[in-house]
Amino acid sequence: MTDGVAVLGAGMHPWGKWGRGFTEYGAVAARAALADAGLTWGEVGSIVGAVTVRGGYPGYVAGASFAKALGWQGARVASVYAACASGAQAVDTARAQILAGLADVVLVVGGDAAPKGFFRPVGGDRPDDPDWLRFRVLGATNPTYFGLYARRRMAVHGDTAEDFALVKVKNSAAGALNPNARYRRRVGAEEVAASAMVADPLRLLDICATSDGGAALVLSSMEFARRHGVADPVRIRAVSTVTPRYPSTVLDLPDIATDSTVAAEPPDGSFRASIARAAYEEAGVGPEDLSLAEVYDLSTALELQWYEDLGLCAEGEGAKLLREGATALGGRIPVNASGGLASFGEAVPAQAIAQVCELTWQLRGQAGGRQVEGARVGITANQGLFGHGSSVIAVR
């Protein structure tokens, strides 16, 4: 592994429900990242867009949409779709171009204008599409899968609804300190308990909202960073994009059934755990080296699962780690110092990039009231529908 690539700039469009197009959010974030890097768009040799899907051409061909909005200047272009992992794959594509010597500086952009309410498949009769089928035959929305995982944790590990609510309490306290977050109000446990049940045992405040938002990064070779006067940049040391291993035994979105383990023993550890393991191996670090983690808290219960999958604690000990305060700001290993999806909501192709923005600000010591003291190593983790892994490790 090389020393990695440099993060020269990070930028966001605030999350919310703004009612505008995804290109605008991405372009605003891109301009902020360029300004942060001290570069002009004209100096960028390549742009990679993370793709959203809203009927017709996916994301209206995202990389090119952002390039056009910023002004055509002849840059190399790529567009990447990997559901929730799109942002990480966009970072990976940019990194590969830099390490291969195809580009010195790459702009990575994601933006989304999410629909209100449940995510749903695009229209039409598509009985060969597993995502369409799980809605058609089972009415299985994304929150119902979160509910299945949560109920399973309660049965196997003894987690309680109160444990889940504590995740929201923790993340809302961090989000209240983040100017880019959509929800900037502390939420109490009683408020979670009083919110409407969505998919038993999860309530409205256990589940992340859909949002609009944008995030962007300027990545470069280490050599370019030095020439540009940045001697000690935040560096990306690993990008995990692994797929699951057969037989996959966790009922994952949008599956109707798991793989059977009749013909082959299941692999060691879950798919989510393998995403993190690949990142640790590539970066040459372990969970004990982490200063902070940004994980995909689609639901409060899922955040506890990530603690275990990232190796922050043993299996089944997630709720205990939370109750000890270890994962809160000021704790041993803060998780979702940004406020997480609980505070941002989900803007699919932007979120994995936004996680890296947060690591960048934290590792530079620029995170204001939510700063993790002396942060040196950070990890992001998420999982894209249909078998896309996503984890990024950044260091300083």
Next chain:
Amino acid sequence: MARSRRPAVDEWFAGEGARFRLLGTRCAACAAVFFPREDTHCRNPACPGGELTEVPLSPRGRVWSYTDSRYRPPSPYVSDPELPWEPYALIAVELAAERIVVLGQAVPGVTVADLAVGMEVEVVAGVLYEDTGTTWLTWHWRPTEVAV
């Protein structure tokens, strides 16, 4: 005129009454089982690839987990917007012989309050929705110890 009865998805299940079964496929080379059915290639990466033949799945299993849907799901789920929404439970069921977990709706009337992880359930034919000419059939899981 009586509606015709048709599966909501072709070839995923068959039979009436006590003979109702989910249908998967099994690889002749490695014995892997697939549901929903896999008819093209065996997906076991260690398998040289064998013929895939239809196999009925075990009718009974145990609850791996469960939840429900308190809000009306979006299309393509079919429901009558004129009627008040009635939540249904979803059950993920572990089949011991096939070593697989299969998701399905619970029979109408069974709520999350009736369910527990580990409880035994059996597969039964159910109605997904009806339109003018057709009753569209699906599979439901029914707890063997709960009277409905």
